Amino acid sequence: xxxxxxxxxxxxxxxxxxxxxxxxxxxxxxxxxxxxxxxxxxxxxxxxxxxxxxxxxxxxxxxxxxxxxxxxxxxxxxxxxxxxxxxxxxxxxxxxxxxxxxxxxxxxxxxxxxxxxxxxxxxxxxxxxxxxxxxxxxxxxxxxxxxxxxxxxxxxxxxxxxxxxxxxxxxxxxxxxxxxxxxxxxxxxxxxxxxxxxxxxxxxxxxxxxxxxxxxxxxxxxxxxxxxxxxxxxxxxxxxxxxxx
Numbered sequence: 001x002x003x004x005x006x007x008x009x010x011x012x013x014x015x016x017x018x019x020x021x022x023x024x025x026x027x028x029x030x031x032x033x034x035x036x037x038x039x040x041x042x043x044x045x046x047x048x049x050x051x052x053x054x055x056x057x058x059x060x061x062x063x064x065x066x067x068x069x070x071x072x073x074x075x076x077x078x079x080x081x082x083x084x085x086x087x088x089x090x091x092x093x094x095x096x097x098x099x100x101x102x103x104x105x106x107x108x109x110x111x112x113x114x115x116x117x118x119x120x121x122x123x124x125x126x127x128x129x130x131x132x133x134x135x136x137x138x139x140x141x142x143x144x145x146x147x148x149x150x151x152x153x154x155x156x157x158x159x160x161x162x163x164x165x166x167x168x169x170x171x172x173x174x175x176x177x178x179x180x181x182x183x184x185x186x187x188x189x190x191x192x193x194x195x196x197x198x199x200x201x202x203x204x205x206x207x208x209x210x211x212x213x214x215x216x217x218x219x220x221x222x223x224x225x226x227x228x229x230x231x232x233x234x235x236x237x238x239x240x241x242x243x244x245x
Contacts, residue, residue: 068104075108075125092243095121097142098208101239103127106138119144133222137213138236145205155179155198158209162196174241175202182233184226190216191224195233199240206242 069075069089070082080099081090088101091108094115102108105127112124121142128135146154155168159181168179180197192215200207212233216222 069102069106069108070104072107074110074113075106078102078108078123093121093123093140093142095119095142095144097121097144097206097243098140099239099241099243100140101236103136128217130217133217134224135215135217136232137211137215139209139211140240141209142242143207146207148205151200151207154207154209158196158198162194162211164196168198172202173238176200176240176242177202178237180237182230187215189218190222191226192216193224193226193229193233195230195237197237199237199242201242208240208242210237210240212236 069079078091078093079089079102080092084090084101087104089104089106090099091102092099094113095118102125106125107127108123108125113122115121122139123142124137124139126135126137159168162181164181164183166181166183168181171178171180176199178197178199180195182193182195184191184193186192192213195212197210198207199210214224214229214233216224
């Protein structure tokens with residue numbers, strides 16, 4: 001797995017579970033007359049209490065139910081419908097160029113969102129399944145306009161970016177021409193699935209790329225059904241709609 005993915009996923013997961021891991025605790029000062037200063041002892045006690053509180057919170061988190069999209073201030077800015085179907089919301093990009101569904105525990109980090117000249121937008125959101133020890137990373141890159149006739153060039157670059165040596169499959173959905181592919185692999189954390197697609201509007205030069213990665217959380221063993229993960233990847237991709245500008 002590429003390092004940037006692990007870093008971006010970790011960053012977003014930290015936002016999801018609300019774990020502030022800043023190392024603020026200072027080293028104890030030298031003893032004065034055989035005794036540590038009282039404030040050091042108090043600091044240790046405070047730190048221990050904080051750790052215990054965080055541990056208690058973590059024990060109650062399952063499938064991220066305590067940290068939902070509707071409760072995250074930045075993610076809420078993207079939500080346009082919270083009653084699409086059980087477990088999913090409808091989200092729209094900041095440039096009003098696309099919509100798609102997002103799992104109810106999906107979190108969009110402001111650190112992983114960008115727009116450029118009101119013509120392009122990148123949205124990355126993550127969600128997890130603590131019960132099965134899995135993480136999910138979804139990235140979409142929207143273009144409001146691309147030069148006509150460059151579809152194949154975009155597809156070739158996208159294929160290389162995803163280290164894909166096979167051939168795209170093709171389908172049409174939501175007035176979009178969809179070129180997609182996937183592959184399974186394994187890294188030091190366990191198996192993972194990468195599913196990706198490039199979607200072009202039929203009647204205008206709008207496009208959006210989509211990348212979905214399902215992976216194990218860490219070194220703990222996780223249950224991995226590539227068929228089920230592919231179904232989720234396709235559900236999210238096929239929900240994408242490009243909007244008139």
